[in-house]
Amino acid sequence: MRTHKTIFAITAITALMTGGCAHYRDFQPPAEPETYSETQFLHYLSSVPTVTFAEGCRAMAIAADGSDNYSNHDERYTALRDRDIVRDAWELDAEQSLDVSTMAYMATAICKLRPTVCSTVFGSWGLGDRRYAHKQAAAAQLVPYEPSYKFVTGGELLYTVARVDDHLVKRDGESAQEEINAPSDVAAP
Amino acid sequence: MPNIRVKQLATAIAFVSMVPLMSMVTVANAQQSTSQPPVTQSNSGAIQKTMTPVGTASASNPVNNVNPKSKALPQATLAANTNSGSLKATVVEIKGTVETAPDGADATDPEVWKPIKEGDQLGKNVMIRTGLRSRCVLMFGEEPNQTVISVRRATLARISEFAKTPNEQRIRMGLGYGAIRGGSSEGTLRSDVVINSTVATLAKRGTEGFEIEVEPTTGRFRISLAQSGLVEALSNLSNQRRSVAPGQYATNGNIAKMWVNQDIFDRCVRFYESEAVSETDLNFIARETTGLSNLGPGGRGLFETSGRNLGSIAQALQDNGSNNSPTTLLLPDGLPSVRPEGNFGFGPTFRVVTPHFERPNVNRMLGRRTRTHVPRSASLRPNRLTRHRSSSRR
Numbered sequence: 001m002r003t004h005k006t007i008f009a010i011t012a013i014t015a016l017m018t019g020g021c022a023h024y025r026d027f028q029p030p031a032e033p034e035t036y037s038e039t040q041f042l043h044y045l046s047s048v049p050t051v052t053f054a055e056g057c058r059a060m061a062i063a064a065d066g067s068d069n070y071s072n073h074d075e076r077y078t079a080l081r082d083r084d085i086v087r088d089a090w091e092l093d094a095e096q097s098l099d100v101s102t103m104a105y106m107a108t109a110i111c112k113l114r115p116t117v118c119s120t121v122f123g124s125w126g127l128g129d130r131r132y133a134h135k136q137a138a139a140a141q142l143v144p145y146e147p148s149y150k151f152v153t154g155g156e157l158l159y160t161v162a163r164v165d166d167h168l169v170k171r172d173g174e175s176a177q178e179e180i181n182a183p184s185d186v187a188a189p
Numbered sequence: 190m191p192n193i194r195v196k197q198l199a200t201a202i203a204f205v206s207m208v209p210l211m212s213m214v215t216v217a218n219a220q221q222s223t224s225q226p227p228v229t230q231s232n233s234g235a236i237q238k239t240m241t242p243v244g245t246a247s248a249s250n251p252v253n254n255v256n257p258k259s260k261a262l263p264q265a266t267l268a269a270n271t272n273s274g275s276l277k278a279t280v281v282e283i284k285g286t287v288e289t290a291p292d293g294a295d296a297t298d299p300e301v302w303k304p305i306k307e308g309d310q311l312g313k314n315v316m317i318r319t320g321l322r323s324r325c326v327l328m329f330g331e332e333p334n335q336t337v338i339s340v341r342r343a344t345l346a347r348i349s350e351f352a353k354t355p356n357e358q359r360i361r362m363g364l365g366y367g368a369i370r371g372g373s374s375e376g377t378l379r380s381d382v383v384i385n386s387t388v389a390t391l392a393k394r395g396t397e398g399f400e401i402e403v404e405p406t407t408g409r410f411r412i413s414l415a416q417s418g419l420v421e422a423l424s425n426l427s428n429q430r431r432s433v434a435p436g437q438y439a440t441n442g443n444i445a446k447m448w449v450n451q452d453i454f455d456r457c458v459r460f461y462e463s464e465a466v467s468e469t470d471l472n473f474i475a476r477e478t479t480g481l482s483n484l485g486p487g488g489r490g491l492f493e494t495s496g497r498n499l500g501s502i503a504q505a506l507q508d509n510g511s512n513n514s515p516t517t518l519l520l521p522d523g524l525p526s527v528r529p530e531g532n533f534g535f536g537p538t539f540r541v542v543t544p545h546f547e548r549p550n551v552n553r554m555l556g557r558r559t560r561t562h563v564p565r566s567a568s569l570r571p572n573r574l575t576r577h578r579s580s581s582r583r
Binding site: 030031036037038039040042043044045046047062063066144153154155156158159161162165166169179180181182183184185186 | 281282286288296297299302318319320321322326328335336337339342343345365366367368370371372373374397398404405406407409415416
């Protein structure tokens with residue numbers, strides 16, 4: 001009996017070490033997402049059941065810069081890594097599914113949210129950096145309160161990108177005076 | 190007998206106003222709303238007349254081209270124009286990427302989506318999609334019965350209906366996902382705006398600053414009202430409805446709960462730590478001594494926006510003279526201090542923070558001595574504030 005337990009434990013540990021929590025989606029998009037324009041790509045996300053890391057990087061690159069200035073995932077990843085929006089330590093493949101905490105880390109990095117003590121101390125070591133970022137992003141209402149390991153749907157990614165866009169627009173100085181509340185707020189055509 | 194007719198008419202009108210709320214718009218293949226024909230068929234002829242669109246005389250006119258004839262037309266003439274086309278909305282502002290397509294177009298189809306520009310006119314059954322940092326402002330109707338709709342970033346929307354009746358101006362929008370904001374000014378006509386989505390419906394009654402935001406595929410939504418009027422939020426998933434007053438919002442999470450819960454958890458809580466309070470903040474806090482900021486869910490500004498400070502609470506505070514009546518307090522060192530009453534937003538830290546900023550006007554307002562008169566023991570350095578605050582609480 002003890003032997004069986006040992007064998008099971010070794011098998012489980014080996015499986016976790018080799019495969020980890022990696023997940024690859026079954027969904028096949030009707031066309032290669034890289035061929036979509038920015039607006040097309042954003043609206044394509046609303047129909048995706050699970051987004052990949054590459055799609056998440058592209059969406060966040062559009063959110064950060066307002067436009068996608070890169071031709072492929074490698075260029076995009078390098079640019080985002082240089083801006084500390086993604087990290088090499090995650091070792092995520094382009095086709096790997098994106099989870100909530102990774103999306104939250106990218107969102108908080110783009111918005112430059114004020115880090116907490118725990119995220120500064122432990123996150124700098126790579127220990128729980130995405131989980132702390134998820135807490136920050138949820139508190140800033142960039143992402144919903146969900147399990148950090150949950151894989152992101154296209155709709156959730158689109159919503160988060162829109163919230164990031166709102167945050168950046170406010171930060172960049174477009175004040176609430178531009179809010180449209182009544183016809184008097186709009187100049188006559 | 191007249192009472193029975195009145196009841197029947199009231200029931201029919203209530204039915205007409207309720208059923209359109211139930212119509213929903215699908216995300217990508219938004220179809221034309223089918224809720225209206227049954228309504229008109231199931232009601233009396235008089236009600237049918239009130240729901241027919243106005244003639245094309247004003248349909249092709251720009252928004253600012255007021256057509257006085259349309260207001261002066263008798264009801265029978267208006268009702269006779271049943272076969273005329275619906276009105277068109279005018280695009281008054283474009284920012285970023287805004288594209289339109291015919292009804293039923295795929296949101297990712299590159300062939301059918303065409304960019305629009307300011308001054309374009311959009312009729313019903315037109316889909317609108319926006320990119321990031323983009324928005325499109327549509328103006329419905331003519332002065333003084335104008336309604337403005339702002340289709341915000343990353344949104345898929347649709348104009349389902351725009352018609353004018355002798356009594357009201359009907360606008361029906363579909364929202365697949367994203368956000369729509371707007372408002373209307375009611376003049377001679379009643380503004381009837383309904384924004385449908387798969388998860389929630391917003392019905393507006395002459396309001397300013399309403400907004401509906403729908404998260405794609407998750408069922409989460411948020412319906413809010415910023416300035417004035419009244420909005421009715423309806424959750425299509427749970428079939429629950431809620432009237433949203435200025436300063437309030439309804440989401441999929443709180444639509445079934447009491448508003449008092451929302452007020453408690455959204456209360457504006459401020460922490461007057463020395464690191465957190467700027468000089469401007471401190472001046473504001475010192476001058477705004479009504480304490481009303483603690484009563485509104487969004488702070489004093491929202492409290493005023495909602496109009497509730499015009500009510501009995503603020504008036505009662507002023508009438509009773511309790512707003513600024515002084516109260517004697519004992520400082521931690523045992524010295525008495527006179528403080529204007531009604532300011533229950535200050536924590537103990539504030540008394541310690543004040544000497545560091547060294548503003549005589551603040552100290553004078555609060556009835557305190559300036560720093561030069563404070564004993565040396567009370568002149569604390571910032572790194573000792575926490576210890577002092579703790580001792581004062583004990």
